[in-house]
Amino acid sequence: MFRTTPLRRAFVGLTAALAMTVSLSACGEESGDTGTGSGAPVPSASADTSLADKVPAEIKTAGKLIIGTDSTYAPNEYLDADGKTVIGFDVDLFNAVAQKLGLKTEWQSSKFDAIIPGVTSGKYNIGVSSFTVNAEREKQATMVSYFSAGTQWAAKAGATINPDDACGKKVAVQVGTVQLDDITARSKKCTDGGKAKITIDQYQSQADATNAVVSGKDDAMLADSPIGAYAVKQTNGQLALVGEIYDAAPYGYVLPKAQADFGAAIEQALEALIADGTYKTILSKWGVEAGGITDPAVNPQVS
The missing domain is CATH 3.40.190.10 (Periplasmic binding protein-like II)
Incomplete structure (x- = not known):
């Protein structure tokens, strides 16, 4: 969808793409920048010390966030032509959020319905996979809205x-x-x-x-x-x-239920990216700017 630059053939040759996804489901790809995938580069986001101070101690010590994602959902999150690097609009945007928090990212492919259990069990620090925010999910986790889709x-x-x-x-x-x-x-x-x-x-x-x-x-x-x-x-x-x-309805990042304070730091990082234009640049790169929002929130009120 939506880019004039070449994309991996996510739906042409689906069998091969799926085979790569399955074989690499336990693998992680670490990234310290937002320039993943082909196409226009994404501007680097500078760390904000005041936000980095709000990162939970164990995550700050590790220096990175382990992210659960279903990498079969192009153009939001999917595997690049190398069969292991997770790319997409969600990836670029959350990498920029992590940079604001002074953190790197490690993306781990998962089945979609295993991500929230993985966050609640501690396998992942966060779930980033086009999760629609709804009341049922907010009972299980803290969610931070960042986009709108129907x-x-x-x-x-x-x-x-x-x-x-x-x-x-x-x-x-x-x-x-x-x-x-x-x-x-x-x-x-x-x-x-x-x-x-x-x-x-x-x-x-x-x-x-x-x-x-x-x-x-x-x-x-x-x-x-x-x-x-x-x-x-x-x-x-x-x-x-x-x-x-x-x-x-909004998409939301998924955090452990007890991490509302960390969710607030992520919300503030998103607000900073919206204010400086990075958010719009990333959405425009992937052609999804129609879903952009101006008011990210922790646990927004939804039905």
Whole structure:
């Protein structure tokens, strides 16, 4: 999605891309700057001593943050052509946040639904993986909002499908996402109305969900709006967006529940990046500036 400079073929040659993701799921990639991936460089963010002083002692001693991410979600977070470096808009932005805090980053690939448990168990210091902020997640963790995205459907180009009446269709969705809850509720509405259920095919990887629609196994998919638009772009016209973006909500970084104070430092780092233009530069690099926000918050009030 959205860049004129070359991108890794995230959805062309999906089998190879997924094989790399699986084989490297336990690997970490350490970065001290924000210039990951190809394309325009991202300006370096200078450390803010007042914010660095708010970093928990054990993290400050380590000098880095271990980050759990599902690196199959282009253009937000995905593997570069080398098969090990995690790149994307989320990566560039959080690397800049970490720099403000005087820290380096180590990105570790994980299954999406294992990231929050990994944060709460201490395996990861933070989860950065396009997590929609919702009340259920805020019960488990501290969340810091940094972006806004909605849900959008996609189907084979030329297909006739109505997201508001997909009864009897086969729909692809990634495990553990808000879209799974969405399509489950839509299927129940179908059966409550005496219509055929929606067959929900769940995939660990968004790339697998996309491939299922491209191959014709499923009739449609739904995903976060930047992801759907990127998939359409990368499949060279095989897919098309369906309907409008809906249910816009913030993305949030995931921290342990007891680390609200650290969350406040991350919020302030984001505010500094917004003020100095770094935030806008990063979003523009990836073509996702439409989701930019001006008011990051710790545990924002959401439904």
